[in-house]
Amino acid sequence: MKYKTKSRHIFILMSLLLITSLVAACGGPATPAPQAEPAKMEEPAQTEESTQTEEPARVEESAQTEEATTEETTETASATDSTPDSGSVELPEVDPLAVTGDIISAGSSTVFPLSERMAERFQDEGYGGNITIDSIGSGAGFERFCVAGESDISNASRPIKDSEVESCQSIGREPVEFRVGTDALAIAVSQENDFVESVTLEELAMIFSTAETWADVNPDWPAEPIQRFIPGTDSGTFDYFVEEVFDKDEEPILSAGNLQLSEDDNVLVRGIQGSPYAIGFFGYAYYNENQDTLTVLSIEGVAPTGESAEDGSYPLARPLFIYSTAGIIAEKPQVGAFINFYLTYVNEEVIDVGYFPASEDTLSVAEASLLAALK
Amino acid sequence: MTVSASTRTIAKTAAAAKSDLHKRLRLGESFIEAFLFFCGAVSILTTLGIVFVLGKESLLFFTSGEVTLWEFISGTEWQPAIGRFGIWALLNSTLMVTAIAMLVALPLGLAVAIYLSEYASLRARSILKPVLEVLAGVPTVVYGYFALTFMTPFLRSIFGDEIVQIYNTAAAGIVIGILVLPLVSSMSEDALHAVPYALREAAYGLGATKLETAIKVVLPAATYGVAAAFIVAISRAIGETMIVAIAAGAGPSFTFNPFESAETMTGHIVRISGGDLSYDSIDYNSIFAIGLMLFVMTLTLNIISRHVVKHFREEYE
Amino acid sequence: MSVKPDSSVASYPEDDGLQSFVKRRHRQGLTWRIVFQAATIVAILALLALLYNIIIGSFGYVALQNKIEPESLHVDGMPLEELSKEQLVIILSEHISKGLMRRLEHDQPFTERTRQDVYNLVIERVVEQRVVKSWSLTVSFFKRDEIETFMAGLPQGKLEFRSWLHWNFLITPQSSTPELAGIRTAIFGTLWVIFITVAVAFPLGVGAAIYLEEYAAHVGNPWLRRLNAIIQTNINNLAGVPSIIYGMLGLVIFVRVMEPLTSGAFLGAVEDATTANGRTILSAGLTLAILILPLIIINAQEAIRAVPNSLRQAGMGLGATKWQTIWHHVLPNAIPGILTGNILAMSRAIGETAPLVVIGASTFITVDPNGPFSKFTTLPIQIYQWTARPQDEFRNIAAAAIIVLLVLLLTLNASAVLLRNRYGKKSL
Structure with a gap:
């Protein structure tokens, strides 16, 4: 993409802004938006007709050219191509161009980057509707999904709890789980931190609870107060960490001093960047995105990598999910189409986002449950 | 006055002469009046709404059995997930941010007001006042950006990265001070300006210098007006949200160190409602208890300032 | 309207004590006047700092890097610039997803697209130039050596001066990639x-x-x-x-x-x-x-x-x-x-x-x-x-x-x- 940096552009822009805002001042702000709307709405309508007749032919064409000419196609692409062959399930192919209607999703901030990427790709490939993704934490996501019943898809970095299933059922929703990837929960420190490289789970528990200074945990470390940055109490990441490190007891970690909590992992990253004595944890993607300023710690000597997350040797590897219901999928075909698209292509994007792919088996389980829901 | 009085008599006699005109019921007129009254009453509804909403949810909060009123007003730890609801963890940082803001805004604001009202030439005033108005018109989220990307690095370059945390109350407080500075200066300036010129002339006549006139005559005469400005500024700083949400930190902590991070009442409300809004949970109810506290604090300050201003007006207007 | 006390009045004898007293009072007046003026200047400086901080954030040098170098996209030794439209379409289909090809085809069939259009698509979608690092305006002007050291460690990188505020920024919707995001x-x-x-x-x-x-x-x-x-x-x-x-x-x-x-x-x-x-x-x-x-x-x-x-x-x-x-x-x-x-x-x-x-x-x-x-x-x-x-x-x-x-x-x-x-x- 080319950007022109001439100052003239800014001038034009400023004057345009001036005009638009003057229009706005005269009470006409409603005019531009409705004009934009019909144009948006017409597009999908045409799509539905045209794609039915012409598109499949073209797809085959391009698929053929692809096969004929690819010798060095990327590995990920061929991997997903083979997925349907190896598994027992085969999802119907989605044509995002033919999909209309809005999709509302909310939930985990850990899953957010992945869902955001899939949504962007879905839109990039022609989906004309609107996907909203709110990054509010797994718990709040289920709240909207199961209690208020206002979201179509719930992102979660932990499995749904029984109590949540119950409240879902009480509003007539039967949640269906789709595994979309694996996260290695990253324990991160600033790159200015030169004394910690690896911690044990016990040290981790001390760092995030009783220890005042780093020296309290390990005498070799400096006697500086520990600054803790952790995800908010409603996030799946927090729940998961407490479960794994503190055996489900929230008391010690929340009683620790110098504690910062935020549902927005970006706030945590910025906080950890700021001091050599800061430490925090979040989904691996946020580390991945900030590799130049953060260092990720090994736990019990195991560094978080694709392999260690996959085979479970990294102690804090955990699954990532999205949830929906058969009812919603039946009622809103666009939701089914998006989940289908999500499961089909997630392995092409997941590494770039910063997580690790779920194994073929778990993915085909998800695909099977989608197929069941689609019927 | 005499003119208007006579017009009225004429109007009256005219009306009396054609009394049938007067008796006609004007439905439209009464309807309009009723509608206009409704418009005015909307503000009452708003207040009732605020009191009802905050009161009801706070009541749910205190009757939930998880927290007593005493724990709420005496505790110093705020961690809803494990049932700790001590408002001081949040209130303390709110007060600290406010105090820092006032350390910046009050002296500076008053000095600017004195300069504008007593020293500045007409031309300087005509330039400076709009500049300060611009400062007052900048949205608070922009100040938040300023606090995080300018003030914090600036403080860190002075005191060192070791001492100043990336989120800290000092940067937020200073920037809130800059935010309310125009408010202090313009309200104080109005008050100084309202002091009758005769007082100044009397002082000059007795041989006072300009400074002595300003400090010993004009300022005392305007005390109430300036005090009102200060109180309004405090109320504004307590209620300020975006700056602290961006720059002050996201963890409730009971600390007196301005370079450490701490979460204020408003910051906590934004964080909780921006993320985990589980309706009818204790977290959800707790932010309304904080909101009620905030409302009561700012309302009290505003009522006090209004009374102070009234006092000032009675003296000079 | 003279403010100075009239020294010829009888009750005010003209001696050195009075002179220095008056002088001191005036000096005091002057000092405070400067203080008041300084306060006003500080207030204005705050506004300037605010504006300065915003402006230096919106402009500055960026280091750009291509996901795939255009040089590597040659066919039979022919560089990208000289390829025909058909060859470019093939390159495009090799590197982007089927779904995206389908959408592009739907927007405007490739048969109807010009060569330049396809070429731009290749640059945009395949070469995918990305911002690796950005510097503020002040760093761009005064710390060139810092930028040059960084660029030295990035052999494939390109340095460009960018205004983050541009027309596309206003007309594109939000994105998770900052350089593509708009308002x-x-x-x-x-x-x-x-x-x-x-x-x-x-x-x-x-x-x-x-x-x-x-x-x-x-x-x-x-x-x-x-x-x-x-x-x-x-x-x-x-x-x-x-x-x-x-x-x-x-x-x-x-x-x-x-x-x-x-x-x-x-x-x-x-x-x-x-x-x-x-x-x-x-x-x-x-x-x-x-x-x-x-x-x-x-x-x-x-x-x-x-x-x-x-x-x-x-x-x-x-x-x-x-x-x-x-x-x-x-x-x-x-x-x-x-x-x-x-x-x-x-x-x-x-x-x-x-x-x-x-x-x-x-x-x-x-x-x-x-x-x-x-x-x-x-x-x-x-x-x-x-x-x-x-x-x-x-x-x-x-x-x-x-x-x-x-x-x-x-x-x-x-x-x-x-x-x-x-x-x-x-x-x-």
């Missing part, structure tokens, strides 16, 4: 919300002001009189309530209690009622309307009060009814003042963030809002989101978005001032 959705969201805010607050506010100024004083009933006094005090107090409290009010009343109304479900305006919720433009607009109502009322009251009484008396004297007098004589004269106040209140509403965060503006939304029942995001919310991100590039686009917001507000405020200057004198 189109946010601008439309802001316009919609403000439209609703003004449409609700303006009539209500002016109505209330008319009632309080023109009717309340002539009410006979003592109870009603009392009520009117309460309304007046109440409005003044409401003006001082923190905006976040209004957000909480909006959350409970508009988002939750009035959900069927604000979600549009009762009108059947939404395609499915199951997932509709009250976090809509309408809720936001109503919340902000209530927020700025006191400001509008107070300003409108002042404007109406400034209309000379003789106009009213003249109107009444000619036999006009009260409303006729107000509508034909009072309001036309007060309207410039009312509008000025309204514009100022509007710019306050445009900049509000906290109440909208509380009632739940969406975090990620890429499609323009299409009506009062849409989900939305606004400019300040976008700035807030981007400011919270740790990467420098997000800081850059936050700064660019701030410039847009400030230009919008300055334009509004300037038009308010113009309005005041133009009509203000005429009416008095």
Whole structure:
């Protein structure tokens, strides 16, 4: 993409802004938006007709050219191509161009980057509707999904709890789980931190609870107060960490001093960047995105990598999910189409986002449950 | 006055002469009046709404059995997930941010007001006042950006990265001070300006210098007006949200160190409602208890300032 | 008007003590004068620092790197620039997903596309130039060596001076990639919300002001009189309530209690009622309307009060009814003042963030809002989101978005001032 940096552009822009805002001042702000709307709405309508007749032919064409000419196609692409062959399930192919209607999703901030990427790709490939993704934490996501019943898809970095299933059922929703990837929960420190490289789970528990200074945990470390940055109490990441490190007891970690909590992992990253004595944890993607300023710690000597997350040797590897219901999928075909698209292509994007792919088996389980829901 | 009085008599006699005109019921007129009254009453509804909403949810909060009123007003730890609801963890940082803001805004604001009202030439005033108005018109989220990307690095370059945390109350407080500075200066300036010129002339006549006139005559005469400005500024700083949400930190902590991070009442409300809004949970109810506290604090300050201003007006207007 | 004490008066003997006393007092006066002036300068410096900080964030050098170097995309030794359209289409289909090819084909069939168009697609989608690092304007100018050291470690990288504020930034929707993100959705969201805010607050506010100024004083009933006094005090107090409290009010009343109304479900305006919720433009607009109502009322009251009484008396004297007098004589004269106040209140509403965060503006939304029942995001919310991100590039686009917001507000405020200057004198 080319950007022109001439100052003239800014001038034009400023004057345009001036005009638009003057229009706005005269009470006409409603005019531009409705004009934009019909144009948006017409597009999908045409799509539905045209794609039915012409598109499949073209797809085959391009698929053929692809096969004929690819010798060095990327590995990920061929991997997903083979997925349907190896598994027992085969999802119907989605044509995002033919999909209309809005999709509302909310939930985990850990899953957010992945869902955001899939949504962007879905839109990039022609989906004309609107996907909203709110990054509010797994718990709040289920709240909207199961209690208020206002979201179509719930992102979660932990499995749904029984109590949540119950409240879902009480509003007539039967949640269906789709595994979309694996996260290695990253324990991160600033790159200015030169004394910690690896911690044990016990040290981790001390760092995030009783220890005042780093020296309290390990005498070799400096006697500086520990600054803790952790995800908010409603996030799946927090729940998961407490479960794994503190055996489900929230008391010690929340009683620790110098504690910062935020549902927005970006706030945590910025906080950890700021001091050599800061430490925090979040989904691996946020580390991945900030590799130049953060260092990720090994736990019990195991560094978080694709392999260690996959085979479970990294102690804090955990699954990532999205949830929906058969009812919603039946009622809103666009939701089914998006989940289908999500499961089909997630392995092409997941590494770039910063997580690790779920194994073929778990993915085909998800695909099977989608197929069941689609019927 | 005499003119208007006579017009009225004429109007009256005219009306009396054609009394049938007067008796006609004007439905439209009464309807309009009723509608206009409704418009005015909307503000009452708003207040009732605020009191009802905050009161009801706070009541749910205190009757939930998880927290007593005493724990709420005496505790110093705020961690809803494990049932700790001590408002001081949040209130303390709110007060600290406010105090820092006032350390910046009050002296500076008053000095600017004195300069504008007593020293500045007409031309300087005509330039400076709009500049300060611009400062007052900048949205608070922009100040938040300023606090995080300018003030914090600036403080860190002075005191060192070791001492100043990336989120800290000092940067937020200073920037809130800059935010309310125009408010202090313009309200104080109005008050100084309202002091009758005769007082100044009397002082000059007795041989006072300009400074002595300003400090010993004009300022005392305007005390109430300036005090009102200060109180309004405090109320504004307590209620300020975006700056602290961006720059002050996201963890409730009971600390007196301005370079450490701490979460204020408003910051906590934004964080909780921006993320985990589980309706009818204790977290959800707790932010309304904080909101009620905030409302009561700012309302009290505003009522006090209004009374102070009234006092000032009675003296000079 | 001489201020200096007259030394020739008998009771003030002319000795050195007095001289030095007077001198000291004057010196003191001068020092403090400088202090006052310095305070004013500090205030102005604060404004300049604010602007400086925003501007250095919006412009500066960026280091760019290609995902795939164009040199590697040759066919039979022919460089990318010389390839035919068909060869370029093949390259494109090799590197992008089937779905994307299908969409591109749908937008405009490749057979109809020009070679240049396909070439641009290859550059945009395959070469995919990305910003690796960005520097602020000050660093760009004064610390070139720092940039050069970085570039030395990036052999394939390209250095470019970029304005983060550019045309595409205004017309593209949000994206998770900062250099591709824009504020189109946010601008439309802001316009919609403000439209609703003004449409609700303006009539209500002016109505209330008319009632309080023109009717309340002539009410006979003592109870009603009392009520009117309460309304007046109440409005003044409401003006001082923190905006976040209004957000909480909006959350409970508009988002939750009035959900069927604000979600549009009762009108059947939404395609499915199951997932509709009250976090809509309408809720936001109503919340902000209530927020700025006191400001509008107070300003409108002042404007109406400034209309000379003789106009009213003249109107009444000619036999006009009260409303006729107000509508034909009072309001036309007060309207410039009312509008000025309204514009100022509007710019306050445009900049509000906290109440909208509380009632739940969406975090990620890429499609323009299409009506009062849409989900939305606004400019300040976008700035807030981007400011919270740790990467420098997000800081850059936050700064660019701030410039847009400030230009919008300055334009509004300037038009308010113009309005005041133009009509203000005429009416008095």
